[in-house]
Amino acid sequence: MKYDFDTVIDRRGTCSVKWDAVEERFKVKDILPMWVADMDFKSPPAVVTALKKTADCGIFGYTSVPASYYEAVIDWMKKRHGWQIQKEWLMLTTGVVPALRLLVKAFTQPGDQVIVQTPVYYPFSVAIKDNGCEILDNPLRLEGASYRMDLDDLERKITPKTKMIILCSPQNPISRVWTREELKDLGDICLRHNVLVVSDEIHSDIIYRGYKYVPFTTVSDDFIDKSIVCTAASKTFNLPGLHTSNIVIANPELRKQFTAVMRNCGMSSPNMFGIAATEAAYRDGEEWLEQLLDYLQGNVDFVTKFLAERIPGARLIQPQGTYLLWLDLRNCGIEAERLGTCVREEAKVATEAGTLFGCVENGFERMNIACPRSILAEGLRRIEEMVKSRR
Numbered sequence: 001m002k003y004d005f006d007t008v009i010d011r012r013g014t015c016s017v018k019w020d021a022v023e024e025r026f027k028v029k030d031i032l033p034m035w036v037a038d039m040d041f042k043s044p045p046a047v048v049t050a051l052k053k054t055a056d057c058g059i060f061g062y063t064s065v066p067a068s069y070y071e072a073v074i075d076w077m078k079k080r081h082g083w084q085i086q087k088e089w090l091m092l093t094t095g096v097v098p099a100l101r102l103l104v105k106a107f108t109q110p111g112d113q114v115i116v117q118t119p120v121y122y123p124f125s126v127a128i129k130d131n132g133c134e135i136l137d138n139p140l141r142l143e144g145a146s147y148r149m150d151l152d153d154l155e156r157k158i159t160p161k162t163k164m165i166i167l168c169s170p171q172n173p174i175s176r177v178w179t180r181e182e183l184k185d186l187g188d189i190c191l192r193h194n195v196l197v198v199s200d201e202i203h204s205d206i207i208y209r210g211y212k213y214v215p216f217t218t219v220s221d222d223f224i225d226k227s228i229v230c231t232a233a234s235k236t237f238n239l240p241g242l243h244t245s246n247i248v249i250a251n252p253e254l255r256k257q258f259t260a261v262m263r264n265c266g267m268s269s270p271n272m273f274g275i276a277a278t279e280a281a282y283r284d285g286e287e288w289l290e291q292l293l294d295y296l297q298g299n300v301d302f303v304t305k306f307l308a309e310r311i312p313g314a315r316l317i318q319p320q321g322t323y324l325l326w327l328d329l330r331n332c333g334i335e336a337e338r339l340g341t342c343v344r345e346e347a348k349v350a351t352e353a354g355t356l357f358g359c360v361e362n363g364f365e366r367m368n369i370a371c372p373r374s375i376l377a378e379g380l381r382r383i384e385e386m387v388k389s390r391r
């Protein structure tokens with residue numbers, strides 16, 4: 001491998017939320033952070049070079065978005081995903097979570113219902129509630145080794161007050177990559193009931209062998225005007241601290257409404273470092289990404305083997321995308337209600353409880369595997385020891 005994902009980089013003392021805030025968050029000393037969704041790897045060298053060049057200028061004034069930025073984003077989406085985006089469809093925000101909040105504000109009224117499919121990234125629900133809307137939960141079903149959408153349940157639950165769905169594609173935390181057919185069936189229901197689809201596709205570049213990410217708006221010509229897709233280079237290239245994302249809105253009327261809400265919230269000028277890094281990553285980061293994907297696949301294989309051989313009863317819901325693994329620890333011989341506490345306080349591994357994502361059943365944990373294999377091995381060894389000591 002040309003790029004090094006094995007070297008452990010000490011992130012402590014770098015203002016890293018994942019490393020520097022973990023003990024405070026879980027109230028456990030020497031806990032190993034496998035929670036916040038960023039990576040313990042350096043970004044591609046081209047990104048670091050672009051950021052240094054930006055810093056060398058020494059003047060950090062208000063920034064406009066250069067044509068070359070749009071070109072880089074458009075080329076990436078076309079080349080990697082066969083998705084043809086027009087420049088005017090792209091709206092920059094300071095992150096996907098801020099965008100989701102603005103989208104709820106722009107396209108719903110207090111009292112409206114917004115659909116989520118739990119287990120799902122929990123800021124979705126917070127954005128909905130904070131804007132005075134009601135959450136309409138359409139839980140995913142775990143069938144055998146994988147999750148599926150329950151579209152009968154969805155259609156039964158939709159009411160005239162249901163105005164939006166926030167879809168997670170690929171889905172964090174259960175790591176499904178939705179197929180074209182699944183997205184088409186979901187989109188058809190939303191079209192029939194006039195429900196706006198907001199598709200959070202921030203994890204779309206982290207896809208494992210044998211799976212294919214399908215941008216929601218490419219599923220059907222009918223969906224282009226009735227959906228909004230949230231994208232960013234931040235998960236792909238480890239840039240979330242630079243707060244730059246690209247929201248794709250093809251429908252000019254929706255764009256106008258969204259722009260008005262953005263202005264109202266004082267969001268106009270982008271971050272010059274975020275612009276430089278995103279452009280460099282999309283332009284020159286593909287080889288690095290290919291090697292990252294190989295490394296992450298290696299980590300997935302490592303976890304699969306480790307659980308099978310050393311933690312009887314534990315199982316990995318095989319990920320199709322994302323570097324966030326969904327561990328099913330219900331049959332490890334530990335009372336499900338106590339399991340999360342045991343993992344965090346006894347094993348001292350900071351995974352996140354499945355219940356945080358709206359999973360009604362105890363015993364699931366989300367583990368971030370975007371780290372050198374030696375750290376991953378240490379996390380798993382700690383869990384193994386804890387499980388053994390409780391048997």
Ligand SMILES: Cc1ncc(COP(=O)(O)O)c(C=O)c1O
Binds near residue numbers: 202
């Ligand atoms: C599905 C999903 N959306 C959004 C985010 C965060 O986006 P941002 O950092 O751009 O606000 C995350 C981070 O984990 C995520 O998993």
